[in-house]
Amino acid sequence: MKRGKTFSQVIKNGCVIFTIITLIIYGIGTMLSNAEKVFIPTFQWILLFFVFSLLFSGANQILRLDRFSFSLRILFHFLAAALLYAIAVILCGGLYKNGVTLLLSIFLFIAGYILFAVLYSFKTRKSKRTNSKKDSYKPVFH
Numbered sequence: 001m002k003r004g005k006t007f008s009q010v011i012k013n014g015c016v017i018f019t020i021i022t023l024i025i026y027g028i029g030t031m032l033s034n035a036e037k038v039f040i041p042t043f044q045w046i047l048l049f050f051v052f053s054l055l056f057s058g059a060n061q062i063l064r065l066d067r068f069s070f071s072l073r074i075l076f077h078f079l080a081a082a083l084l085y086a087i088a089v090i091l092c093g094g095l096y097k098n099g100v101t102l103l104l105s106i107f108l109f110i111a112g113y114i115l116f117a118v119l120y121s122f123k124t125r126k127s128k129r130t131n132s133k134k135d136s137y138k139p140v141f142h
Helices: 003-032 043-064 070-093 099-136
Strands: none
Touching: 003 043, 043 070, 070 099
16 A cells, blocks of 8 residues: 555544444433532544554554464454554543543453454454455356
């Protein structure tokens, strides 16, 4: 893929990831809110979500590396995503100050990543099957 096309794809995917994260956080906030206290993310949190989403989208390029096995690509992607999450959300967001919030945040990140990895592996396996069926036909008569 060309550099400019890759960059625009990273930006587009980052915006999609940002939208999904924001919707999930607002959904969790409405479930956890009660009559006296309403969970509304601040502008700082929205910016952190956006920065994390763009960096996460950039880390998704690891999944395109064909020189590593599928499980290694998932492992490297998880490590990169966890590092980005630790820096962008936990440290910059100040989640390390409250233990319960920190644990809930880490649990949600891991659960979301597992869901992502399962969906991605199904998609990859399905596309490989489709490609192998297309490539298996060899014409005998020209």
